[in-house]
Amino acid sequence: MYETNNADKQRLVIKAAKFITSAATEKQFIKTDKPTIAVCGKSNVGKSSFINMLANQKKLAKTSSEPGRTRLVNYFDFGEFVLADLPGYGFARVSKTEKEKWGKTLDAFFKNNEELSHVFMLVDSRHDPTADDVQMIEFLHYHALPFTVVLTKADKLSKMKLKEHVKAIAADLYLGEKNLLATSAQTGYGKTDVLHKIADVIALANAPQEYDDEQDDEDDEDDEDETDGGEEC
Ligand SMILES: Nc1nc2c(ncn2[C@@H]2O[C@H](COP(=O)(O)OP(=O)(O)O)[C@@H](O)[C@H]2O)c(=O)[nH]1
Ligand SMILES: [Mg+2]
Numbered sequence: 180m181y182e183t184n185n186a187d188k189q190r191l192v193i194k195a196a197k198f199i200t201s202a203a204t205e206k207q208f209i210k211t212d213k214p215t216i217a218v219c220g221k222s223n224v225g226k227s228s229f230i231n232m233l234a235n236q237k238k239l240a241k242t243s244s245e246p247g248r249t250r251l252v253n254y255f256d257f258g259e260f261v262l263a264d265l266p267g268y269g270f271a272r273v274s275k276t277e278k279e280k281w282g283k284t285l286d287a288f289f290k291n292n293e294e295l296s297h298v299f300m301l302v303d304s305r306h307d308p309t310a311d312d313v314q315m316i317e318f319l320h321y322h323a324l325p326f327t328v329v330l331t332k333a334d335k336l337s338k339m340k341l342k343e344h345v346k347a348i349a350a351d352l353y354l355g356e357k358n359l360l361a362t363s364a365q366t367g368y369g370k371t372d373v374l375h376k377i378a379d380v381i382a383l384a385n386a387p388q389e390y391d392d393e394q395d396d397e398d399d400e401d402d403e404d405e406t407d408g409g410e411e412c
Contacts, residue, residue: 196235211261211294213256214381215260217288218265220312228364240255250266269312296381298326299326302329302331328360332365334363
């Protein structure tokens with residue numbers, strides 16, 4: 180199933196991921212120097228299970244078969260990066276006020292977060308993306324955030340069906356199939372691909388800025404020297 184040649188890619192080993200804290204309001208959001216990766220998606224899609232899979236731990240993030248439990252941003256220290264588990268959306272039994280509160284928390288999270296390097300947007304591999312999923316993607320576009328769609332619960336589909344669903348979900352979301360990573364927290368399927376993606380994200384976040392104004396000025400001077408006579412030749 181979707182064999183990829185990852186032999187030449189960066190390796191990321193996650194040793195001891197730890198819970199940092201929960202934030203209920205904007206004021207409680209943490210500041211960190213480490214690149215931050217957020218995990219979002221509707222309630223019950225498998226966010227906590229995905230985090231536990233990456234951490235190689237069973238109970239780092241609390242999982243629940245009952246949707247709508249997490250109203251908090253939960254932060255985890257993964258060593259080289261921080262992972263933020265965002266409150267799930269699309270839970271029908273939530274009041275309008277509560278939905279608005281959720282929207283504001285998320286908006287604040289995405290707005291003032293310079294360390295936010297990437298978002299994993301989780302979508303159930305078995306179903307068509309919901310209207311809320313589509314809205315979430317529009318929201319990520321609006322905030323100009325780089326993201327990858329992670330399909331969860333791939334173990335519940337046959338290889339054939341999974342292939343079909345990847346194609347259909349990608350088309351629904353106007354994304355290329357390569358922007359989607361199919362995973363299963365139960366079997367660990369797709370975990371390596373996710374770790375490679377994270378390694379790329381961290382490398383990019385830690386890379387020196389490509390452009391700085393002073394360097395540009397120096398380059399301009401060099402250009403002038405060359406046209407002036409080219410003494411160095
Ligand atoms: N079969 C299967 N079940 C999963 C998978 N990921 C999550 N689940 C189940 O889906 C339910 C919700 O998972 P959870 O991680 O708590 O979702 P969250 O609300 O998005 O954090 C739980 O009963 C999990 O055991 C998966 O990859 N495969
Ligand atoms: Mg959860």
